[in-house]
Amino acid sequence: TQLLEQSPQFLSIQEGENLTVYCNSSSVFSSLQWYRQEPGEGPVLLVTVVTGGEVKKLKRLTFQFGDARKDSSLHITAAQPGDTGLYLCAGEGGTSYGKLTFGQGTILTVHP
Amino acid sequence: GAVVSQHPSRVICKSGTSVKIECRSLDFQATTMFWYRQFPKQSLMLMATSNEGSKATYEQGVEKDKFLINHASLTLSTLTVTSAHPEDSSFYICSASWGGRNQPQHFGDGTRLSIL
Numbered sequence: 164t165q166l167l168e169q170s171p172q173f174l175s176i177q178e179g180e181n182l183t184v185y186c187n188s189s190s191v192f193s194s195l196q197w198y199r200q201e202p203g204e205g206p207v208l209l210v211t212v213v214t215g216g217e218v219k220k221l222k223r224l225t226f227q228f229g230d231a232r233k234d235s236s237l238h239i240t241a242a243q244p245g246d247t248g249l250y251l252c253a254g255e256g257g258t259s260y261g262k263l264t265f266g267q268g269t270i271l272t273v274h275p
Numbered sequence: 276g277a278v279v280s281q282h283p284s285r286v287i288c289k290s291g292t293s294v295k296i297e298c299r300s301l302d303f304q305a306t307t308m309f310w311y312r313q314f315p316k317q318s319l320m321l322m323a324t325s326n327e328g329s330k331a332t333y334e335q336g337v338e339k340d341k342f343l344i345n346h347a348s349l350t351l352s353t354l355t356v357t358s359a360h361p362e363d364s365s366f367y368i369c370s371a372s373w374g375g376r377n378q379p380q381h382f383g384d385g386t387r388l389s390i391l
């Protein structure tokens with residue numbers, strides 16, 4: 164069974180601060196996806212990383228895939244209240260072809 | 276692109292009722308659809324994977340006779356919660372993918388099911 168440990172579970176910060184969310188596993192993933200979900204809605208895909216060591220940027224969000232493809236991070240620079248939401252990492256790989264293994268999620272609250 | 280529509284968005288019904296939830300891929304053909312359950316402030320828990328034209332594959336601990344899944348076409352999958360009870364109350368979310376490795380899943384907006 165593949166597990167994806169996501170941390171922290173809760174993050175409450177002030178507008179303008181930086182933050183990093185981590186996802187770690189002992190398993191190798193062929194790809195890792197990051198989603199953002201707002202209450203009462205489905206998750207929205209932010210990015211997919213595929214190559215070990217890959218770094219992708221989406222405005223103030225920076226996503227990194229570990230060299231060994233076992234871990235990933237999401238870094239947000241100068242957080243804004245609009246960044247508030249549930250962030251989920253999800254990995255695909257191994258025997259779970261096509262299926263995603265989700266991390267526990269990080270509830271981010273950015274206070275104005 | 277890659278829009279997934281889920282209907283209904285909210286259902287409130289009495290215990291013992293069967294409830295059907297639809298998941299449609301509006302602008303692409305979804306070889307595979309997934310059904311998840313989510314409790315408040317928690318992550319998504321995969322219930323089953325359905326491939327068009329074949330039986331769904333259920334995760335361990337998910338009762339296939341309780342949660343009936345049909346994926347009759349490349350754009351539609353349905354989840355029927357049979358004889359629902361209060362403990363079945365939850366947020367159910369579907370996702371669709373056009374298949375293949377490293378292809379993203381596109382999620383519907385979920386269905387809030389409340390059993391009285």
